[in-house]
């Protein structure tokens with residue numbers, strides 16, 4: 245059964261000037277050299293493996309971690325591996341101001357939680373969200389709290405549609421549920 | 426609440442309140458899969474749902490258009506996988522003889538004003554030309570659509586593009602489209618719906634609307650609509666599909682993400698240079714580029730009107746020795762029209778290679794790829810590196826492609 249509230253450690257993907265990195269494309273997330281891999285559990289090792297400054301991400305990430313990225317995360321190709329590699333590492337959530345359209349569909353359809361949060365860049369720039377902080381997010385209400393600084397903020401919650409698919413465990417499972425419900 | 430065109434269509438297909446940014450469940454009027462993506466849909470469906478039926482088999486279609494008839498074993502297998510599945514589920518197949526799927530949907534009256542259609546074709550938003558919300562999606566999404574007749578969608582914002590000024594008769598819908606692409610690039614309409622206004626848009630024929638709406642994909646947009654129509658367009662739609670076009674207008678005070686005016690007066694023929702469709706220049710800037718081959722067809726410029734325009738340039742002239750001009754009608758219907766109207770004869774006598782309908786050279790091959798070092802001028806919609814072989818591709822109108830193939834260099838009909 246899926247949770248609606250998570251607590252996790254943050255990875256804030258920002259550049260040296262302190263801003264969230266924008267337009268991270270699917271080749272930076274999961275390089276095409278590894279597209280032949282079909283076993284999801286083997287994909288984790290390559291997550292963000294082609295993103296300058298974050299190449300050791302996969303060896304440091306822990307189950308439950310939460311990623312914050314800049315706008316248009318997952319731009320580019322339609323490869324599902326760019327979502328699955330995070331599922332393999334048991335990353336619990338990715339938050340970005342916006343996602344590439346296909347990336348967003350792929351994530352939602354496979355039941356992987358992603359949140360669009362337009363204001364998150366400001367919070368990062370103001371230093372209210374830093375790598376290593378532990379945050380608690382409720383995907384139903386969008387309420388979030390930084391447990392490391394006891395700071396709270398409001399994010400855009402998951403849409404009903406997205407939550408229904410997520411709770412069913414993906415789009416195919418949701419179709420079965422529609423029939424029986 | 427007031428709505429733009431896309432918001433209205435979605436509102437008519439969902440129980441939820443529609444506004445930009447909202448993710449809703451949308452009922453589908455039609456879903457399709459083609460010979461690319463189709464076999465994956467079949468495999469997904471069989472794995473997930475076994476022998477269960479598709480949601481509405483009479484509103485579900487396969488359209489084969491990429492490799493027709495199959496020119497590789499893989500495509501032959503894939504098409505057969507779809508045919509066998511279709512047979513079991515009672516789904517109609519528009520097979521290898523019919524032509525480009527999106528055009529067949531318009532001709533057969535499956536895509537009508539105000540309807541929702543999804544399929545495994547990234548240019549399915551071409552259906553905006555007849556006021557239908559068409560959308561290309563991946564095989565997971567289309568499998569779900571086959572099973573449930575529904576899809577989820579984030580309601581896009583809408584951009585209003587107003588075309589100002591008058592255009593000469595010699596300027597084609599493709600020139601107008603490339604000129605708009607030159608202005609919007611891939612930024613202004615990205616992930617948004619577009620509504621085109623102004624006389625030059627309103628006056629577009631069905632083929633012209635198809636040309637414009639097909640390249641909203643290259644503008645990175647969701648879909649384009651031309652809400653204002655002319656009588657000729659309405660007649661064409663009725664003549665082709667037997668269906669009376671229902672007007673589809675935005676509410677007067679609907680709200681737009683942005684309003685953009687583009688002045689099109691004095692427009693001359695436009696050409697997109699490699700390797701981006703947005704890399705658009707005036708034809709006069711490219712007259713030193715010599716070409717080896719040409720292609721006229723694709724979902725963007727494969728209608729009878731397009732081939733007639735090409736024939737009007739080619740008639741009584743010859744394609745230059747050493748240049749190969751490949752022509753592919755969009756559909757079987759177009760083929761029959763060019764046959765009856767004598768266009769086929771004019772084209773044939775000018776020395777072109779003419780094939781059966783389909784995506785032809787636009788997709789991977791079938792009527793030929795470009796080799797390394799080859800320069801082609803095409804009426805297609807994409808000129809990305811590698812899209813049609815190793816050569817360089819320029820994009821232009823049927824008239825410009827025809828004139829270029831007569832002279833062996835990029836040229837407009839005026840240069841003849």
Ligand code: SF4
Nearest residue numbers: 548723724784787788
């Ligand atoms: S003609 Fe080309 S762009 Fe159009 S549907 Fe066929 S392959 Fe796609």
